[in-house]
Amino acid sequence: MTNQNISELLFKQLRNELTPEEAVELESWLKQSPANQQLYDEINNIPALMEQVRVYGLAEQEVNDSWAKLHARYLMEYPAYKRREFRMRVIMYTAAAAVVLCASLLMYWWLKPAKPSPHTPVVAKAVQHDxxxxxxxxxxxxxxxxxxxxxxxxxxxxxxxxxxxxxxxxxxxxxxxxxxxxxxxxxxxxxxxxxxxxxxxxxxxxxxxxxxxxxxxxxxxxxxxxxNEERKVEITGEAYFEVAKSHGKRFVVSKGNMSVTVLGTKFNVNTYENENDIKVTLMEGSVKVQQEQVAQIIKPGQQAVVKGPSINIESDVDMHQVLAWKDGKFLFNNTNIQQIMRQLERWYDLSPTQFENEAVKKWEFNGEISRYSNASKVLELLEKTGSVKFIVEGKKIVVKPI
Incomplete structure (x- = not known):
């Protein structure tokens, strides 16, 4: 496969325009070497590309230039309630173009033919602070x-x-x-x-x-x-279900020996291996939660906590916190720091968190922030309590008391 073919496939992928056949071709190229996979990951890491745009001043300069040219006409022709929308369009289009430019440069430097040189060049990489x-x-x-x-x-x-x-x-x-x-x-x-x-x-x-x-x-x-008479699926991790009614045909969600049986309802299941318990939270309808020979029926607003062979029912449940992940948010309501860090590890693909001492592990926090924020923004939110400090070392985070 030529470099030109690879570039075309990568650009199509960036624009979500790949055909199934092209996707298979790209997948084959990705498996050929770790370097190919690294290039793919860097091109698709849009927040990182935007950070590079910001570092080199491309996006800011483009936006400022565009805004200066359009500002006078904008003020005259657009009513106040449309101005925010108009400016956002300018920024989005310019930023999108800058991202494509960065991706193009990245592909060029990765895919260009190597030239013989009497000296090995020294390449300085941008330091990743986030x-x-x-x-x-x-x-x-x-x-x-x-x-x-x-x-x-x-x-x-x-x-x-x-x-x-x-x-x-x-x-x-x-x-x-x-x-x-x-x-x-x-x-x-x-x-x-x-x-x-x-x-x-x-x-x-x-x-x-x-x-x-x-x-x-x-x-x-x-x-x-x-x-069949039974609609059965198997999960790992966490999933939210809105089950369609199907003429008495029950719907079963299983994880190991635990199962949730419903006819038509809305519920969340958290089965992460590194969490202490399996939690089934019901928003609407009725479900039966079963662990081996033990079974419990829960009602809307309740949560079944499966721990070993037992099932406990909790009624004081913050539904907004349970579904925050689905709504694109981190929502902490007296949430233990260890649970918070496990959420960050999964979302940002981080290494297991290190805690400076055992006392820190008992602390709880409150707060709300978009999951599409950089990790530093989430950590800053927690640091505002004045009780904790975070040290980011690559993909590892160290939690220290202040």
Whole structure:
């Protein structure tokens, strides 16, 4: 594959215009060497590219120049309530162009043919002072083992599994729908979506119309079509479900020996291995939570806490905090620092946090901030309490008392 071909594929991926065939071709190139994967990750790390734009003054200068030229006409022609919207468009378009420029330069320097030189050049890299949330790097694994990187594909038909079509919508939603006029197929075909650490939330619509949101470091295995009396899926990590009613056909979410059984409802399941308990939180309807031989029915506003063989019911639950991840926020309400840092580790793809002493691990914090902020902004929010300090060393964070 020539450098020109690679550049075209990378640009198409950046614009979400890859065909399924091109996505497979790009995936093959990525597996050829760690350097290829590194280039791909750097091009798709939009916050980091924007930081480079800021460092070199490109975006700021472009925006200022554009604004100076348009300012007089803008004030005369646009009413006050439209001015914020107009300026945001100028900034967005200019920033987008700057990002493409940076990506172009990055690809040029990576892919250009090497020239012989009598001396080995010394390359100084920009110091990374922050950790940014990355883009979606989720994978869809088809029944035959084919793996598709979801963020590299443009909207459209991704695959056909039996009598079901897998489609990526413009919104990013991955949906499963039966082909019109296709004969019935009783065989069970399974797909899996894997969302690694450092990835955005993935939104999925199953063939029965049920909607699923997957958090970072999570996965779901499911039939492409539900043919039996039971609609069963398996998860790891955290997922939020809005289950469609289906004529008495129960819906089952399982993780190991734990299962949640419903007919039609909205609920959140947190099964992360590094959390102390499995938590099932109900927003609407009714569910049965079962762990081996123990079962409990919970009502809206309640949370089932599964610890070992036991299930405890809690009624004083902050629903906004439970669903903050789905709404694009970090929301802390007397939240333990260890739990907070585990959330940051999953979202920003960080190494396990180090605590300077055991006393720090007991502290609790309150606050709310967008999950699309850089890690430093989240840490600054916590540092405003005046009780804690964070040292960022690459992907490792050290927590110290003040």
């Amino acid at each position: 950790v940014t949330p990355t883009t979606t790097h989720a994978y869809l694994t088809l029944d035959d083992g084919t793996s598709i990187r979801l963020d590299s594909l443009k909207a459209g038909l991704l695959a056909t599994q039996g009598n079901v079509q897998v489609t990526k919508q413009e919104s990013g939603l991955l949906s499963y729908t039966a082909r019109t006029g296709a004969p019935g197929d009783r065989s069970m075909t399974y797909n899996r979506i894997s969302v690694p650490k450092g990835s955005d939330v993935v939104y999925l619509q199953l063939s029965d119309g049920s909607n699923v949101w997957l958090n970072a470091e999570s996965s779901i295995k499911y039939p492409v079509a539900f043919n």
